Amino acid sequence: MRSMRIGLLTAGGDCPGLNAVIRGVVLKGTRLHDHEFMGVRGGWRGLVEDDIELLTRHQIRGLSKQGGTILGTSRVGPYGEGNGGAARVKETMARHGLDALVAIGGDGTLTVARMLHEEGVPVVGVPKTIDNDLAATDVTFGFDTAVQIATEAIDRLRTTGDSHQRCMVVEVMGRHAGWIALHAGIAGGAHAILVPEVPLRWEQVADWAQQTADRGRAPLVVVAEGFTPEGGEEVTTGGVDGFGRPLLGGIGVQAAANLQELTGIETRCTTLGHLQRGGSPSAYDRVLATRFGTAALDAVHEHDYGQMVALRGTEVVRVPLAEATMQTKAVPREQWEEAAILFG
Amino acid sequence: MRSMRIGLLTAGGDCPGLNAVIRGVVLKGTRLHDHEFMGVRGGWRGLVEDDIELLTRHQIRGLSKQGGTILGTSRVGPYGEGNGGAARVKETMARHGLDALVAIGGDGTLTVARMLHEEGVPVVGVPKTIDNDLAATDVTFGFDTAVQIATEAIDRLRTTGDSHQRCMVVEVMGRHAGWIALHAGIAGGAHAILVPEVPLRWEQVADWAQQTADRGRAPLVVVAEGFTPEGGEEVTTGGVDGFGRPLLGGIGVQAAANLQELTGIETRCTTLGHLQRGGSPSAYDRVLATRFGTAALDAVHEHDYGQMVALRGTEVVRVPLAEATMQTKAVPREQWEEAAILFG
Amino acid sequence: MRSMRIGLLTAGGDCPGLNAVIRGVVLKGTRLHDHEFMGVRGGWRGLVEDDIELLTRHQIRGLSKQGGTILGTSRVGPYGEGNGGAARVKETMARHGLDALVAIGGDGTLTVARMLHEEGVPVVGVPKTIDNDLAATDVTFGFDTAVQIATEAIDRLRTTGDSHQRCMVVEVMGRHAGWIALHAGIAGGAHAILVPEVPLRWEQVADWAQQTADRGRAPLVVVAEGFTPEGGEEVTTGGVDGFGRPLLGGIGVQAAANLQELTGIETRCTTLGHLQRGGSPSAYDRVLATRFGTAALDAVHEHDYGQMVALRGTEVVRVPLAEATMQTKAVPREQWEEAAILFG
Amino acid sequence: MRSMRIGLLTAGGDCPGLNAVIRGVVLKGTRLHDHEFMGVRGGWRGLVEDDIELLTRHQIRGLSKQGGTILGTSRVGPYGEGNGGAARVKETMARHGLDALVAIGGDGTLTVARMLHEEGVPVVGVPKTIDNDLAATDVTFGFDTAVQIATEAIDRLRTTGDSHQRCMVVEVMGRHAGWIALHAGIAGGAHAILVPEVPLRWEQVADWAQQTADRGRAPLVVVAEGFTPEGGEEVTTGGVDGFGRPLLGGIGVQAAANLQELTGIETRCTTLGHLQRGGSPSAYDRVLATRFGTAALDAVHEHDYGQMVALRGTEVVRVPLAEATMQTKAVPREQWEEAAILFG
Structure with missing residues (x-):
């Protein structure tokens, strides 16, 4: 040939x-x-x-x-x-x-x-x-590396959360599918995992955080960038950045703001962003x-x-x-529910 | 219930x-x-x-x-x-x-x-x-962790090999199946991967090492603990340890001894052992x-x-x-051969 | 006793x-x-x-x-x-x-x-x-760990920058002193290191970024959270977050906005935040x-x-x-200047 | 100029x-x-x-x-x-x-x-x-990297030791000075650190290992390659390798053999070797x-x-x-003794 x-x-x-x-x-x-x-x-x-x-x-x-x-x-x-x-x-x-x-x-x-x-x-x-x-x-x-990096980040953030009795929110990649959030969340032992496929009310997430805090632990919440909260009144963040883009549409920051308001627990957000892909x-x-x-x-x-x-x-x-190219692969609801047994 | x-x-x-x-x-x-x-x-x-x-x-x-x-x-x-x-x-x-x-x-x-x-x-x-x-x-x-650790070890050893123009042998786990060697070897870009499923003559391995050296690179050889060389006269290591067990039956040390003798290239062996499972x-x-x-x-x-x-x-x-429990999963010969294209 | x-x-x-x-x-x-x-x-x-x-x-x-x-x-x-x-x-x-x-x-x-x-x-x-x-x-x-984490982040971000020909900004800790920025920047081979001790005009930083891009490389800028730009007109980001705090006072985001505007190079910011201390x-x-x-x-x-x-x-x-407790230890200007030889 | x-x-x-x-x-x-x-x-x-x-x-x-x-x-x-x-x-x-x-x-x-x-x-x-x-x-x-690698190895080996109730020996670099052993041993929480500067009887080391085991923990011993035991009858390992060199003069293997014989605790040795320098x-x-x-x-x-x-x-x-070049820097006896308070 x-x-x-x-x-x-x-x-x-x-x-x-x-x-x-x-x-x-x-x-x-x-x-x-x-x-x-x-x-x-x-x-x-x-x-x-x-x-x-x-x-x-x-x-x-x-x-x-x-x-x-x-x-x-x-x-x-x-x-x-x-x-x-x-x-x-x-x-x-x-x-x-x-x-x-x-x-x-x-x-x-x-x-x-x-x-x-x-x-x-x-x-x-x-x-x-x-x-x-x-x-x-x-x-x-690429997926495995991203999950590994997000998991290491969760391991690190957990010790800070526990020391300060704070709720830690980690925003990971996943615009349309929550696979990174799901896997890193399971691997890191998160107390709530928020994925695009499963809309939830902030009140539900706050409940899990509160249950965790009630057991004397610092809640750790993983949220995929494409997660959308369901109904309820949002605590939005407003503003535009230097490029004129809406500011901190970042769902992680929104999650932190809402969880802090609903639970009264001091809450911090870390957005992993490009760290996951390099x-x-x-x-x-x-x-x-x-x-x-x-x-x-x-x-x-x-x-x-x-x-x-x-x-x-x-x-x-x-x-x-x-x-x-016909079909994207979403996180099946029953797989998220399997993980959700470990929440709170 | x-x-x-x-x-x-x-x-x-x-x-x-x-x-x-x-x-x-x-x-x-x-x-x-x-x-x-x-x-x-x-x-x-x-x-x-x-x-x-x-x-x-x-x-x-x-x-x-x-x-x-x-x-x-x-x-x-x-x-x-x-x-x-x-x-x-x-x-x-x-x-x-x-x-x-x-x-x-x-x-x-x-x-x-x-x-x-x-x-x-x-x-x-x-x-x-x-x-x-x-x-x-x-x-x-456990397998993924072991492969990751072995791969990181290979990444480290490679720089030493290149600096000293030495051949580096890494012995990894795998008594009956060479999966760790195969995956870590592919991930680390090894110049030869020796698995229990594929007996080889030391001369063949030495050829790959020599080809690598001829291209100006330091040969890196991954060997599973269960690999058995084929025919030829072995350079054995002899002796018994303090427990009366045969000493350094370690195939990695044998590989290093044989490769050094056959190629004349200074060769070193590292046995990862328990590092892979902890x-x-x-x-x-x-x-x-x-x-x-x-x-x-x-x-x-x-x-x-x-x-x-x-x-x-x-x-x-x-x-x-x-x-x-009826059947063990060996590395299929064609999968090893696929990897072998990259040897030498 | x-x-x-x-x-x-x-x-x-x-x-x-x-x-x-x-x-x-x-x-x-x-x-x-x-x-x-x-x-x-x-x-x-x-x-x-x-x-x-x-x-x-x-x-x-x-x-x-x-x-x-x-x-x-x-x-x-x-x-x-x-x-x-x-x-x-x-x-x-x-x-x-x-x-x-x-x-x-x-x-x-x-x-x-x-x-x-x-x-x-x-x-x-x-x-x-x-x-x-x-x-x-x-x-x-704690300092050594923070520098190590920031350095690993820089190593990761660099590959993304190079692949996309983007300028990458990393915001690290250091409210009053730029030691983490200085050490992580040197270790990671940054093209500019911005510390609280040395105010600079965005134009100067943009010059370094441009020089780097002109050599065909993706500029990487490390900025300590306490850095203050000197004079000039700032491209600010405005807004308040869900807690009513000024939004994205984050100097990293400001740096990215300014550098993108001044150089025309697509620029992204990553804020390491709590990752550095856990x-x-x-x-x-x-x-x-x-x-x-x-x-x-x-x-x-x-x-x-x-x-x-x-x-x-x-x-x-x-x-x-x-x-x-009488005295804080600032980065001496000559030490920053020593590092600055490597900028651009 | x-x-x-x-x-x-x-x-x-x-x-x-x-x-x-x-x-x-x-x-x-x-x-x-x-x-x-x-x-x-x-x-x-x-x-x-x-x-x-x-x-x-x-x-x-x-x-x-x-x-x-x-x-x-x-x-x-x-x-x-x-x-x-x-x-x-x-x-x-x-x-x-x-x-x-x-x-x-x-x-x-x-x-x-x-x-x-x-x-x-x-x-x-x-x-x-x-x-x-x-x-x-x-x-x-180079020293800091070597200590970090040895410390990570100790962290890994410890979990294996604890699971199997085994004594784990780690041999690290240090022909004439025990700095790597000392620092990695302190960082990893070793139960004994053996350095060239301080000859010890195997019985002393065995005592520390036994004390650790008595508290329900798996003993972890760090030994520098240049350590020499003091007096007593050695359990040697004998044999020559493929190069005709005395086999397993490796002090780590000797330590393992002696500790197992003296304490009856199953003991394993890992020699980090080149992993520390690459x-x-x-x-x-x-x-x-x-x-x-x-x-x-x-x-x-x-x-x-x-x-x-x-x-x-x-x-x-x-x-x-x-x-x-006139003078080497040995581990001062008092610094080793300070560490030795934590042994056993």
């Missing part, structure tokens, strides 16, 4: 494990098949603006443990206004002699990959969502990302385009992109 | 996550069903010698992040000479009014649980093997162990005895103990 | 190492001298409200690695309105037969200790400030805290009251409380 | 912080003074064999957090047989136009630097000893190493040769090389 020239890109928010995927693709491709690789800079932007460079084996050395992505990323898409769509992508690929693409990214990226594939671009997808909310795969890389991936994420990378190379090598790699049980399989 | 009195025991080698299982069982049982719990001390020994105490909710506070097991463990079994078998177990259970047992342990413990169940003891099993070598479950808790569990293991604990309580609560909890994909299910 | 009964209290904000001090005092006191100890709950509050319990050797088991303080803390002081002053303290001490106090706390706590001593209360101080801003001692425990202390802090604890016990044992323990070079010495 | 060309080398065993020193020297030298730098490969070997390359600012990017040394290291010295002595060093320096050297290394390296300086080579030393046993400086970088330096070590680097550059810039940089209290000072 003739040697191929393959383009790699990472798009959307960064995530621990991106570099391990890149390494997996390139190592297997160069060692087993003598394929050649090019790095597309800044996600789809590199194809739109023709920002593409050779990706040598030397560049991927020691990459599995490195956070971020050496290819850079952006939220630019080929179907954006004036970005030229599939035609531009094909043009750029032709200019560099690219036979195929490996696109590593989230829901948006994979949807673009599916659309490009429908227009004839030979592309294989690798799913990336730190929130773990993609139905087509059991787990995505830095060296956990061993679990490095292994999963490496397996995704080598499996994506296999798909490209077999010209099995329009597919995405995915984890099912302990196996890495292929799933059609069309199917893969 | 009437409230039950349930005995818990942990047997065999310790493993990060044991305490999280205990906490899960007790929290769900006390909160949802008003069951009562007793801690059986030192594994089966506590039933043989009647060393059993009340296990209060207070004792399980903050336990999910704590390494080891608060119940203690031992390798004593009820079927050991003079230990009284099922009759003694039933007798001790009756004396304390125990309606059922939750037995947390490895292959040996679960086999004992199965035998006791066949003799009429109401028992539910929770699988524990840091080596992850149980076929009946996709993953066991200390605070990773978030992944805390979540899995907690889920195993609450699922085991459910089985007991429904009087569904003779079962073991297990992970299948993302679900926790029940598996008959009889089936569960 | 007759055995004494000694009260211990921890006051002010919590700090990694408090428990190690407690353990050091009690272990040396019980083992070497047969002294008895009582835990004063919630700082000075315990003396004001008579909330005091026996502190057994069993309670201090395994305490050196535990964050927070098992004695609890508060900001209540004996000289607060209606709190009874030295008279009340002596009364409570007499009621429990306390011969002396060990007061572990910051500037405020030590000032109270000095005043009480001047009124005849036998007290020895142990300095605690996570900000490391006490002139009387070279280092205080959790297990670093080995350095455990050793220092243990040494402070045993040295404080020696002072009490020798009835050398009105003293505080302190580190000078590698020695733990005693300093009169009167002298100890 | 005219720009200089300066050679850097790292010699002896690797140590966390070496790269941070290199970065500090080069960043200050290029930014403030426009000096040029060359990397001498493999310690003194690079001067003996003329293995020297330009060291660009690009190469030192992100180096403060990286373990090992990018310059490589070796134990080759210019005064070794046939290595040409000072004459060869001067020759190589002249060939590359080197105006001065910065030599980063331990006792041996600094002694060579002193001898070369006496023969007219313009050299400045930076002390490096992970064991912290240099009298001329309060602390050396990997990313702690924040403390990064700051100290950076300060040593910039201070060494200052000395070179001022042509103040024959000096070594050193930490005194919180200041970085210069010490004549002649004086610096």
Whole structure:
């Protein structure tokens, strides 16, 4: 089989494990098949603006443990206004002699990959969502690292809460799905876990906090950024920041304000934010990302385009992109209820 | 449904996550069903010698992040000479009014649980093997922590190897299955991974080390304790230790001796040993162990005895103990070969 | 020498190492001298409200690695309105037969200790400030842990910044002194470090950020919470939070807003907050805290009251409380300038 | 002042912080003074064999957090047989136009630097000893990282010991001085700390272990590799390894064998070995190493040769090389005795 020239890109928010995927693709491709690789800079932007460079084996050395992505990323898409769509992508690929693409990214990226594939671009997808909310795969890389970091933060905050008899609120990532909150909350022994999938009244959360305090412990509440309280009168925070954006829509700060008002317990909020997505991936994420990378190379090598790699049980399989992007994976109510037994 | 009195025991080698299982069982049982719990001390020994105490909710506070097991463990079994078998177990259970047992342990413990169940003891099993070598479950808790620790060790050793241009050998756990070696090796970017399932000649390993050195890098070799070299003349280490045991049968030291002799590259071995099984569990293991604990309580609560909890994909299910202990899960040759593409 | 009964209290904000001090005092006191100890709950509050319990050797088991303080803390002081002053303290001490106090706390706590001593209360101080801003001692425990946590956060944030070509701002503790910012900034290789001791114009900071971006790197700026920008027109953030407090007076968010406006580089802020003061202390802090604890016990044992323990070079010495609280230790301008060579 | 060309080398065993020193020297030298730098490969070997390359600012990017040394290291010295002595060093320096050297290394390296300086080579030393046993400086970088790693290992091993009621022995670095054992032992709450400076009978150590066990706890013993037991009949381990070296002269294994024999408590040994010297330096070590680097550059810039940089209290000072290498810093007996109060 003739040697191929393959383009790699990472798009959307960064995530621990991106570099391990890149390494997996390139190592297997160069060692087993003598394929050649090019790095597309800044996600789809590199194809739109023709920002593409050779990706040598030397560049991927020691990459599995490195956070971020050496290819850079952006939220630019080929179907954006004036970005030229599939035609531009094909043009750029032709200019560099690219036979195929490996696109590593989230829901948006994979949807673009599916659309490009429908227009004839030979592309294989690798799913990336730190929130773990993609139905087509059991787990995505980056999630384990984020949960680990959030759990370590909870462990730390708990000692401060106990010393000061304060209620501690931790806001974690999870805009549409509460997986990080659920797992970090269980691992850290939280007294309440608030997820987007399960709206709750602040009064209910305050009850759990109060029960905890009544047992002589400092309440610890984990809230996903996408949680929405149910009904009741909100204690809002108001204001706009320097960018004119509404200030402290931050649900963590809202939770703290409401819990303090309802329970009278001094309450503090910590927002983990970018800490959850940077830095060296956990061993679990490095292994999963490496397996995704080598499996994506296999798909490209077999010209099995329009597919995405995915984890099912302990196996890495292929799933059609069309199917893969149809459905997000929410925390099932019964799984949250199982965790809720431990609340309060 | 009437409230039950349930005995818990942990047997065999310790493993990060044991305490999280205990906490899960007790929290769900006390909160949802008003069951009562007793801690059986030192594994089966506590039933043989009647060393059993009340296990209060207070004792399980903050336990999910704590390494080891608060119940203690031992390798004593009820079927050991003079230990009284099922009759003694039933007798001790009756004396304390125990309606059922939750037995947390490895292959040996679960086999004992199965035998006791066949003799009429109401028992539910929770699988524990840091080596992850149980076929009946996709993953066991403790494994992720061990892989993480081994990976961090590899990250550290690599910088020393590179500075001194030495070959570094790391011996990790894995007597019959090489899962820890495989995952830590992939995560750490090892240049060779030696597992019990795949015998190799030292010459082959030395080739990989030499290829790595030829590219200007310091070779890093991960070897599972149960690896056996194939054919060839071994450079053995000989001797007996202060306990009269054969000295440094340690395969890591043997690997280092052989690699140094065959390649001429200065080689050092580090044996991680107990570092892999102690200390605070990773978030992944805390979540899995907690889920195993609450699922085991459910089985007991429904009087569904003779079962073991297990992970299948993302679900926790029940598996008959009889089936569960029949088969160990080896690293499939093709999975090792997939990793081997990255060697050298 | 007759055995004494000694009260211990921890006051002010919590700090990694408090428990190690407690353990050091009690272990040396019980083992070497047969002294008895009582835990004063919630700082000075315990003396004001008579909330005091026996502190057994069993309670201090395994305490050196535990964050927070098992004695609890508060900001209540004996000289607060209606709190009874030295008279009340002596009364409570007499009621429990306390011969002396060990007061572990910051500037405020030590000032109270000095005043009480001047009124005849036998007290020895142990300095605690996570900000490391006490002139009387070279280092205080908790500082090393805070710097380590902030450094790890910087390491993580850097990969995200590089992947997205964003400027990352990290706000760390340091209300009056910039030691945490200085050390974490040096350790993390920050491109600008903003401390309370050195007011700067946003334009200067933006210049450094721009220089960094011009070299193709993502700027990383560390700002101490007490930094005040110099002159110029501020881009403020406005608003009040749910407690009616001015919102996002957070200097980190202000820095991000200003830097983004001045450079046009997308900028994000992470505020570490309580993450820096919770959790297990670093080995350095455990050793220092243990040494402070045993040295404080020696002072009490020798009835050398009105003293505080302190580190000078590698020695733990005693300093009169009167002298100890007179002066804060600011970052010297030349030390900041030394670091500033590496900016941009 | 005219720009200089300066050679850097790292010699002896690797140590966390070496790269941070290199970065500090080069960043200050290029930014403030426009000096040029060359990397001498493999310690003194690079001067003996003329293995020297330009060291660009690009190469030192992100180096403060990286373990090992990018310059490589070796134990080759210019005064070794046939290595040409000072004459060869001067020759190589002249060939590359080197105006001065910065030599980063331990006792041996600094002694060579002193001898070369006496023969007219313009050299400045930076002390490096992970064991912290240099009298001329309060602390050396690398030590803090080693203590932190050993302390984390102790934390992990303790849970295993407690679960199995075993005695755990940890062997740490420290051939001539027991600083790592002392600090990690205090930080980890060890029940006995064995250092080279204080010979003890195994019976004494066994007594401590037995006392600990009698209180229901698992004894944890830290032993420095250079500890020598006093008198009594040793339980030796015998044998030779694959290199023909006496096997398990390892004092840790000897300690375990003797303690098990004397107490009857099952005992296990873990030898940390290279884990202590590899990997990313702690924040403390990064700051100290950076300060040593910039201070060494200052000395070179001022042509103040024959000096070594050193930490005194919180200041970085210069010490004549002649004086610096005269004396090792042992653990003072009274400091060990202070720690010993906590034993048993």
